Amino acid sequence: MSTVLPALFALAVGTYAIRWAGPALRSRLRLTPRVVTLIDTGALVLLAALVATTTLPTASGHVGIALPAGVAVGGVLAWRRAPLLLAVFAAAATTALLRLAGLS
Incomplete structure (x- = not known):
């Protein structure tokens, strides 16, 4: 347990540093069009x-129709540039309603 806290702290600091680096270095770093692509x-x-990985069946077996349908709804909304929160909630609602209807 004594080695878990320093590792957790190091991961938290590293995550924060990576997230901070993007906005902080945006004006200093010029990327070529090829790199942007x-x-x-x-x-x-x-x-x-x-x-x-979230849609296809794993070693556990049958996935059913609800999960792929929910992911498809979220994917279509994301492709149509809907807000992320809307896409996530619509995907979750689709999956939940299909499972409630017995189409697990």
């Missing part, structure tokens, strides 16, 4: 990976 593509790939 790669960063945009990387963000898209990470989002697609997140969608795939």
Whole structure:
């Protein structure tokens, strides 16, 4: 237990430093158009990976229709540039209502 707190503190400080570095260094760092394109593509790939890992079945077995439908609703709303909070709530509501209807 004594090694957990320093590790937790180090991770918290590192996370804060990374989040602070973006706005703090934005005016000092000039990126080439190629790098900006790669960063945009990387963000898209990470989002697609997140969608795939939350939607596709895991070793636990059957996922049902509710989870993929909820993720699809959230994905469509995000693609249509809806506010993130709206996309998350709509995805959660879709999944919950489908499960309530017995379509787990």
